[in-house]
Amino acid sequence: GQQLNQSPQSMFIQEGEDVSMNCTSSSIFNTWLWYKQDPGEGPVLLIALYKAGELTSNGRLTAQFGITRKDSFLNISASIPSDVGIYFCAGRSGGSNYKLTFGKGTLLTVNP
Amino acid sequence: SQTIHQWPATLVQPVGSPLSLECTVEGTSNPNLYWYRQAAGRGLQLLFYSVGIGQISSEVPQNLSASRPQDRQFILSSKKLLLSDSGFYLCAWSRAESSTDTQYFGPGTRLTVL
Numbered sequence: 001g002q003q004l005n006q007s008p009q010s011m012f013i014q015e016g017e018d019v020s021m022n023c024t025s026s027s028i029f030n031t032w033l034w035y036k037q038d039p040g041e042g043p044v045l046l047i048a049l050y051k052a053g054e055l056t057s058n059g060r061l062t063a064q065f066g067i068t069r070k071d072s073f074l075n076i077s078a079s080i081p082s083d084v085g086i087y088f089c090a091g092r093s094g095g096s097n098y099k100l101t102f103g104k105g106t107l108l109t110v111n112p
Numbered sequence: 113s114q115t116i117h118q119w120p121a122t123l124v125q126p127v128g129s130p131l132s133l134e135c136t137v138e139g140t141s142n143p144n145l146y147w148y149r150q151a152a153g154r155g156l157q158l159l160f161y162s163v164g165i166g167q168i169s170s171e172v173p174q175n176l177s178a179s180r181p182q183d184r185q186f187i188l189s190s191k192k193l194l195l196s197d198s199g200f201y202l203c204a205w206s207r208a209e210s211s212t213d214t215q216y217f218g219p220g221t222r223l224t225v226l
Contacts, residue, residue: 033214042118042202042217043156086154090215098144098161098206099171100215105154 006089006103013079014111021106022073023089031092032065032072033100038085046087047074079110114139118203118218125225131176131190133221135203138184143205145186146215147178150200162186163208198225 006023013019023032031050035043047056049065049072056063062075072091076083089103115138125131137143147159158171160178168178175194179187186203200222204215 031214035217040220040222042204042220045214045216048214088156098146098163099158102156107154 004089004091004101004103006106008106009104010107010109012109012111015079015081017079019076019079019083019108020073021087021089022071023091023103024071025091025101026070027093028069029091029093029101030069031100032063033090033092034061034063034072034074035088035090036085037088037105043088076108079108081110081112084108084110114205114216116203116205116216116218118201118221120221121219122222123224125193125223127195127225128192131188131193131197131223133188133201133203133223135186135188135218136184137186137205140184140205140207142183142208144208145180146204146206147186147188148202148204148217150202150220152199156202160188193225195225198223 004023004025033048034046036046037043047058047063052065052069053067054065060077086105086107088105090100092100117136119134144163146161148156149159150156160170162168162180165180176190200220202220203218206215
């Protein structure tokens with residue numbers, strides 16, 4: 001089956017620092033999604049990307065759909081303590097109308 | 113606006129007991145519905161998805177089953193729970209149009225099998 005390689009697995013940063021995480025795939029995706037999950041809660045959609053090369057921002061978050069359609073990155077600028085959580089990438093290929101493939105997540109810890 | 117609910121929020125069950133988790137969506141019609149399990153290792157595993165009433169697709173062979181008795185209701189069941197069924201169960205929905213496939217998650221149910 002399809003797999004997404006998400007890196008890094010975890011990050012420990014100081015408040016105010018910028019963060020970057022990415023996902024790569026061996027196959028082409030038509031959609032890239034980024035979610036954040038707080039402990040004990042369901043993932044919340046942060047950014048959705050639907051076109052190769054698309055760059056989208058949501059506040060301090062910026063994500064890009066790679067031009068090769070096999071990767072995506074998420075940047076967080078000027079991190080704050082409430083950014084703590086697990087960040088997931090997810091992608092949908094053209095051969096799957098309904099199913100998303102998820103990365104294993106990046107655990108972000110922000111030290112105040 | 114659309115909302116998704118899951119019930120119960122937490123559940124502790126003995127091995128061999130039955131299970132019924134419920135998911136309901138409000139504010140949309142004919143959604144695609146999904147059940148995921150999230151183990152301690154953080155990854156999300158798709159268990160079932162449904163594109164309509166009575167239409168269930170299973171992704172992973174297991175002792176769990178799913179049903180969709182109404183358009184916006186999705187139920188996850190088991191006749192006899194195993195220890196390995198412990199985990200965080202997430203329901204999600206997406207719009208039926210294939211071009212808009214963003215999935216939105218519910219708050220989850222924490223299941224502990226003892």
